[in-house]
Amino acid sequence: MSLQRTINASGRRSQWANLSPTTSTKTIAEEIAKxxxxxxxxxxxxxxxSGSMTHVLDSVSYVAIEEQHAVTGEISANMQAAVSTGHEIEESLTRIxxxxxxxxxxxxxxxxxxxxxxx
Incomplete structure (x- = not known):
């Protein structure tokens, strides 16, 4: 190995300069393994x-679906009450x-x- 090949880009001698080819190969293999x-x-x-994010998204979706179900139920109950009140008004108007x-x-x-x- 020539001195020219052992100088790295910063102008310093490379850490591999004094190692034999076998040792260098082994050291490089260890670095690659690391x-x-x-x-x-x-x-x-x-x-x-990724698993945690999937869990969070599933939880948020579940809560959103439950909330939507609750709101839909409340809207339905309010609509039924409005229809019932409408029938009561109609009956009162008929009596009047x-x-x-x-x-x-x-x-x-x-x-x-x-x-x-x-x-």
């Missing part, structure tokens, strides 16, 4: 993060109309009796 181990740890950590008809009939009868008495 990098692979770290890469595996990172992949596992990312997998855990009947009462007005009865009053009108009675007033016609009173008018006819008054006209007979006056005549």
């Amino acid at each position: 990098i692979q181990a770290v890469s595996t740890e990172v992949a596992e950590a990312l997998s855990l993060i 109309t009947g009462a007005f008809s009865s009053v009108a009939s009675s007033s016609e009868s009173v008018k006819a009796n008054v006209e007979r008495l006056v005549a």
Whole structure:
């Protein structure tokens, strides 16, 4: 190995300069193994993060569905109450109309009796 090849980009002698090719290869293999181990740890950590995010999204979706179900139920109950109130109003108006008809009939009868008495 020549001195020219052992100088790195910063102008310093490389840490590999004094190592034999076998030792250098072994050292490089160890470094690659370390990098692979770290890469595996990172992949596992990312997998855990992904699983956690999926769990959070599932929880949020569940809560949103439950909330939507509750709101829909409340809207339905309010609509049923409004329909029931509408029927009660209709029945009251029918009774009032009947009462007005009865009053009108009675007033016609009173008018006819008054006209007979006056005549």
